[in-house]
Amino acid sequence: MSQYRFPNDFWWGSAASATQTEGAAAIGGKGKNIWDYWYEQEPNRFFQQIGPAKASRFYEKYKEDIALMKQLGHNSFRLSISWSRLIPNGTGNVNQEAVAFYHQVLDELHKMGIEPFVNLYHFDMPLALQQIGGWENREVVDAFQAYARACFQLFGPKVSKWFTQNEPIVPVEAGYLYDMHYPNIIDFKRAVQVGYHSILASAKAIQAYKEERQQGKIGIILNVTPSYPRSNHPADVKAGKIADLLFNRSFLDVSVKGYFPEELVLLLDEHDLLPSTRAEDEATFSHNTIDLLGVNYYQPRRVKAKESVPHPDAPFMPEHFFDAYEMPGRKMNPYRGWEIYEKGIYDILMNLKNNYGNIECFISENGMGVENEDRFKDESGVIQDDYRITFYKDHLKWVHKALAEGVNVKGYHVWTFMDNWSWMNAYKNRYGLVAVDLNNNAKRSIKKSGWWFRDVATCQGFSDE
Numbered sequence: 406m407s408q409y410r411f412p413n414d415f416w417w418g419s420a421a422s423a424t425q426t427e428g429a430a431a432i433g434g435k436g437k438n439i440w441d442y443w444y445e446q447e448p449n450r451f452f453q454q455i456g457p458a459k460a461s462r463f464y465e466k467y468k469e470d471i472a473l474m475k476q477l478g479h480n481s482f483r484l485s486i487s488w489s490r491l492i493p494n495g496t497g498n499v500n501q502e503a504v505a506f507y508h509q510v511l512d513e514l515h516k517m518g519i520e521p522f523v524n525l526y527h528f529d530m531p532l533a534l535q536q537i538g539g540w541e542n543r544e545v546v547d548a549f550q551a552y553a554r555a556c557f558q559l560f561g562p563k564v565s566k567w568f569t570q571n572e573p574i575v576p577v578e579a580g581y582l583y584d585m586h587y588p589n590i591i592d593f594k595r596a597v598q599v600g601y602h603s604i605l606a607s608a609k610a611i612q613a614y615k616e617e618r619q620q621g622k623i624g625i626i627l628n629v630t631p632s633y634p635r636s637n638h639p640a641d642v643k644a645g646k647i648a649d650l651l652f653n654r655s656f657l658d659v660s661v662k663g664y665f666p667e668e669l670v671l672l673l674d675e676h677d678l679l680p681s682t683r684a685e686d687e688a689t690f691s692h693n694t695i696d697l698l699g700v701n702y703y704q705p706r707r708v709k710a711k712e713s714v715p716h717p718d719a720p721f722m723p724e725h726f727f728d729a730y731e732m733p734g735r736k737m738n739p740y741r742g743w744e745i746y747e748k749g750i751y752d753i754l755m756n757l758k759n760n761y762g763n764i765e766c767f768i769s770e771n772g773m774g775v776e777n778e779d780r781f782k783d784e785s786g787v788i789q790d791d792y793r794i795t796f797y798k799d800h801l802k803w804v805h806k807a808l809a810e811g812v813n814v815k816g817y818h819v820w821t822f823m824d825n826w827s828w829m830n831a832y833k834n835r836y837g838l839v840a841v842d843l844n845n846n847a848k849r850s851i852k853k854s855g856w857w858f859r860d861v862a863t864c865q866g867f868s869d870e
Contacts, residue, residue: 407868408869409801409868410866411866412865416816417480417816418816418818418819420819421463421821421823422485422527422528423529424457425826426462426823426826427460427462428458428461429458429462430457430458430460433464433500433502435493435500436490436493436495437489437532438488438489439539440529440828451829452829453833460826468513470823471519473823474517475517477855477862478858478859478862479822480862482519483523483524484510485526486507487503488526489529489532491507491555492552494533495530495533496533496534496551508559511563512563520566521566522568522699524568524571526549526573528572539580539588540598540602540603540606541598543602543681545602546602549609550610553610557614561617561619561621565622566624567614567619568624568697569606569624570607570625570626571701572626572701573604573627574627577596577599577600580599581595581596582722591720591722592720594677594678597680602680604656605686607625608690623697624695625660625699626699626700626769627653627656627657627660627700627701628703629702630652630653630702630703630706632645632653632706632707634709635707635732644709644710644726646668647672647727648706648723648726650666652706660695664687664691695764696765697764697765697766698757698761698764699818700757702750702753702768703770704743707729708728709730710727711724711727741773747799747802750803750807754766754804754812754814757812758810758811763811768804770820771797771818772796772821774827774834775793775835776833787852790852797819801861801867805866819838821837823840824837824839
């Protein structure tokens with residue numbers, strides 16, 4: 406029987422986001438964000454036409470939820486502040502109802518001995534700012550810096566771990582390449598500009614953090630998805646490197662090292678995709694790198710050399726450089742359509758050790774979404790989600806191995822604490838340690854994985870029985 410023990414100060418907890426959990430989309434003085442607006446325009450895009458107003462009601466049930474976190478062994482919890490709740494139009498007056506709400510949440514977390522990790526942006530652009538172009542518009546970069554500064558001034562004494570953004574590549578991919586998120590634009594060049602302004606906004610938020618003389622650390626949360634080539638053939642290897650450049654290193658290198666990879670700049674330049682920049686940006690990036698990196702990991706990316714020829718009139722896309730590769734025999738989560746490859750989490754961590762100065766990091770999201778979990782209830786009504794326990798265990802074994810080999814990894818946060826609203830999928834796939842019954846006043850009930858997580862966190866590890 407193998408034992409997997411973690412340090413006594415390891416961060417055990419979960420992650421969530423404002424739009425996915427708060428509900429209260431049109432109350433408490435909150436302004437509209439892009440999700441509120443898009444749901445109004447196209448509710449058919451959302452599973453069972455459930456919108457963000459019906460998210461898991463953390464806005465009203467936060468005390469009950471934080472008590473449950475304590476019960477499940479959390480010593481830390483990552484939440485996000487809703488930009489459009491705090492500053493309803495994205496710029497201008499601060500909403501005092503929101504200030505009071507977030508202070509109450511932070512106070513409750515501290516009261517329960519749970520450290521808040523606070524993220525400033527999780528896919529939820531205020532509608533007023535999207536209407537002037539969102540991340541395409543440089544004005545929004547300045548608006549984000551002002552919003553970040555307001556958060557540091559308002560909540561800084563209660564927060565020692567801040568994060569500028571969660572998965573900034575996702576609004577680029579989903580909103581400007583693949584028609585998965587609003588504003589549903591398909592344009593590679595505009596996507597690059599969105600990514601550039603997004604990461605510039607992150608650096609400017611770090612600049613504000615330093616100027617406000619905050620006590621703590623500031624970082625970013627990246628979904629660092631390892632890109633595995635099909636083979637060692639040079640064409641496959643090149644495809645893997647390009648995928649890694651576009652989807653990982655575009656944000657990782659500049660966040661940690663303070664500059665973009667030269668190969669990425671050359672690639673974008675070759676295809677007339679370089680963003681609009683200013684001379685002073687280079688110094689902004691180099692002087693405002695992160696202290697702490699959050700790593701979200703769900704699945705690998707597998708690619709092969711380009712084999713199919715795109716239609717000459719089709720839009721130019723990242724897939725111009727590679728094709729997706731389905732490895733024979735891969736293990737799948739059939740509900741989400743994602744490959745389960747536990748070693749990927751180790752490969753990411755070793756890459757950070759070997760190529761990024763062994764930066765202080767933690768696993769900020771890792772989880773498994775499953776449909777129709779009620780079918781796994783036992784006689785007492787507890788969801789027996791052994792599949793989720795196996796998923797966590799098999800990833801934690803690789804985190805443990807990386808830790809033993811000297812990686813500076815400080816914690817493990819699951820996605821997510823409770824079943825939440827998941828963008829277009831709404832409540833189709835459930836991820837929580839805690840079930841939420843939408844038809845019964847959003848009643849919470851702990852799943853088997855929640856009790857397992859409590860034991861792991863309390864005992865600082867687990868045995869492989």
